[in-house]
Amino acid sequence: MTAALDREQARYVAAQAADARINFEIETEGMTLNLGPQHPATHGTLRVVAKLDAEQVISAEPIAGYMHRGYEKLSEVRTYPQVTTLVNRIDWLGSFANEVPFILAAERLMDVEAPPRAQWIRTALFEMSRIANLVLFAGDTALQLGGQTAAFYGFRDREYVLNQIEAVTGGRFHPNFDRIGGLKDDLPKGWIADTKLAMEKVRGFCDEIDELVTGNEIFQARTRGIGVIPGDVAMSYGLSGANLRGSGVDFDLRRDAPSGMVHPELDWTVHTHPDGDCFSRWWIRIQEIREASLMVDQCLDGLPSGPIMAKVPRIIKVPAGEAYVQTENPLGAMGYYVVSKGDLGPFRLKIRSASFNNVSILPWVLRGVYVPDIVSILASLYFILGDIDR
């Protein structure tokens, strides 16, 4: 850790300590608190071992690997179309978004481009999986901070989006719909009108959540000023998505390094928040649900006609080469580094998943906080275990 970051850390710890007016002269015996692997705040099976001094965390160590499935090894014996089935299961709340960067990387190596209609539908489904993912985040975060009602709203309203994804792909959680060179199928009849209604409902959900949770006094007390991550630290750890923008860094891959989707042609805003605390990360995600629902509307309005598949060979062999494609997924930047040797499957596939980097900051950010704040911080950093363990 560099000296500047060290100073940052010292300031952070000092601020937390001063807040509690802990008297360091009293000798207390430390204790170890084990969170998880089955704690609801861990979205699966992340274990956090925290060493405590009274209520304050001295050090915390996240332990991952309870769900490691070895996708990088498995993909070496699969063909390219088979890999999408695997990567679907990385972030299972927004599965379609997982397929897109892999397909784009393969398309780039093959020098194939999906037809415009496929690109527009792809973008719509990509943003819909973001909504499905983040709506649950809103409900779940509120639940972890003690607000049961929002969780039910979250599960209820996610259905509207999942139903639409199911109507077009046939799968609620694992669509496996993206193909090298386009999409498996076109949209079913009547889908566009139904989806627009669903997007209306999603925006209604955001308003509801804002009234119910965002303005709530208890929620604010538990999130404002908690788990502050400065922009420098966030960049050094490679945080991405709302976690990075919540630290005031104005970077969104959809705007700043778009790849193969139609985001540059849509009218939308990137939201940032200067505070870097749990509340700012929450706030940005709620704004992103709104923006995504507007983007889906625009995608459906601007949908061009034409084919949904480019001409690709029946047996897909990807020419030798290396390509890296990264997209702004619901959890943050997700990238695939594909090494091909002209074979039916990848020679090596490096999966850069957002949550792996997002969680690696936990030892830094948990130092000096209080036990109840661990839950706020874990919830606001928002990770999916499949996305850490792969």
Added chain:
Amino acid sequence: MSPDTDTSTTPAPDEAPAEDTVRDEVLESMRDRLVAELGDAVLDSEIGVGRSLWVRVTAEAWRTAGQVARDHLGCRWFDFLSAIDWLPSPYGRYEDDGMSPPKEVDPTIVTGVAGGDTRFQVFARVVDLSDGSGLILKADVPEDLTVPSWVPVYDGADWHERETWEMFGITFDGHPGLRHIYLPGDFEGNPLRKDFPLIARIVKPWPGIIDVEPMPAEDEGAADGDAPAETTEGGAE
């Protein structure tokens, strides 16, 4: 937001639209600055697929290259760090049916973009967030499988190096604690090495081998390589 940063629609270098040359210039100046700082430590570089910049440096200059990228090129955002094992898998793609003798695999090591001389390479990507231009750094891993750690430069490298150490057996000199991150503590072997067998495939052959039916009018395709014939429809199920 403007479409001129879109790098995906690049067909081929010779017919690349004018916007892409701008992008190339950014990457070329990035490469030039890196060469100016590192000198001979830069072994090779390439601007390749998707308008990405690859630079290969010596293993001794691995950490310095990261420092230069962060301090002089503005690449302050750490993306990932990992490794590649270029050895062709002695097990092929596990396409043997278990009855016939295993196919011969050519053990010649062929490395990829920006070249290389060793079986293992580490590679990492860092990004300048002001314009979104990324830099992929590569380094050959010497015989003793040790390269300098990036943790003093990028905090995020900590977990990535632990993963690379566990999966490839590459040691990072100066890392604060190389411990297992995914696998159980007493696990032996390095799963992502090509000579580490995928045991599930050895115990039970891939059912795809049995299911393959020759495609109509695809006989030529099926004849070259006995691999499962994949179609664009439904192949992934």
